[in-house]
Amino acid sequence: MPELSVSMAVRKINNEASAIDIKGDLTAACEDVLMDAYSQATGDQTRALILNFNELEYMNSGGIGLLVTLLVRANRQKQRLSAVGLNDHYQQIFELTRLNEAMDIHDSEDAALAGAGITT
Amino acid sequence: MPTLGRETICTRVHGAVAGLGDAYSSDAKEHSLITEFEVPSEMGNERLVMDRVVDAVADSISGETLERLKTAVSEAAMNAIEHGNKGRSEIPVSVQVLDSDGGIRVRITDHGGGPAQTETDTPDLEAKLAGLQDPRGWGLFLIKNMVDEMHVSNDGELHTIEIVIRSDGHT
Numbered sequence: 001m002p003e004l005s006v007s008m009a010v011r012k013i014n015n016e017a018s019a020i021d022i023k024g025d026l027t028a029a030c031e032d033v034l035m036d037a038y039s040q041a042t043g044d045q046t047r048a049l050i051l052n053f054n055e056l057e058y059m060n061s062g063g064i065g066l067l068v069t070l071l072v073r074a075n076r077q078k079q080r081l082s083a084v085g086l087n088d089h090y091q092q093i094f095e096l097t098r099l100n101e102a103m104d105i106h107d108s109e110d111a112a113l114a115g116a117g118i119t120t
Numbered sequence: 121m122p123t124l125g126r127e128t129i130c131t132r133v134h135g136a137v138a139g140l141g142d143a144y145s146s147d148a149k150e151h152s153l154i155t156e157f158e159v160p161s162e163m164g165n166e167r168l169v170m171d172r173v174v175d176a177v178a179d180s181i182s183g184e185t186l187e188r189l190k191t192a193v194s195e196a197a198m199n200a201i202e203h204g205n206k207g208r209s210e211i212p213v214s215v216q217v218l219d220s221d222g223g224i225r226v227r228i229t230d231h232g233g234g235p236a237q238t239e240t241d242t243p244d245l246e247a248k249l250a251g252l253q254d255p256r257g258w259g260l261f262l263i264k265n266m267v268d269e270m271h272v273s274n275d276g277e278l279h280t281i282e283i284v285i286r287s288d289g290h291t
Contacts, residue, residue, distance in 0.1 A: 060191070060194055061257075062198075065257070068249065068256075071249060072251070089184060089188070089191070097245060
């Protein structure tokens, strides 16, 4: 197996919201890392989760599949998933796959929080 | 395999189509070979294929057109590694990059010939979220939506996907 070239840092914004900073390559090989990050980011009161793609270098279909899996988990917990920092290319892919309909796309973290009705 | 430099080769193709299970386009045009190489069928090597194709075409295309080509090439290479050669590292995936009359043509060949692969369901996000489809299965969908043409050939032994992207771009 190739060495993983991704890191995911979890930031608790407040009791209701957390962010995951995704740096590097998002592929199927990242499943454990992403799901661990999700578990760390989620508390009893968490209702908004922001995926920060500012430092994303590469995402393939396996990575998209992981986002679908994450959406399923978040939906079950009635959490709102948002994405910030997507470049034009990955925004296009989100539109093609309709991920943009299941996940809010914002220009900034503040906008994502406002979209989820969360004040900091 | 080292870069061979530019030489002219002839594409012999059959049946103009743009879908899985179909052969190359009907034209028999001349294309200039920019480079060709092989990689072992190891997970993650799709990234290597993508990077080498980018190096080869960087003078020809850029911006969003290049981004679309990168995604299509990496997905095609990943399919070849995972499904065509079933991850057997001793079996190489072969790649040709050609200059194609105002665009770039990339051929990715694996040893997954034999019975034609059938196209699975078109990925549907709602079905995936409802657990009715596998969360994965976006690869071919992405390729088709990233490129201007996609052709597939299968001679019983070798399976080749050919993708074409024009330098003026489109989706």
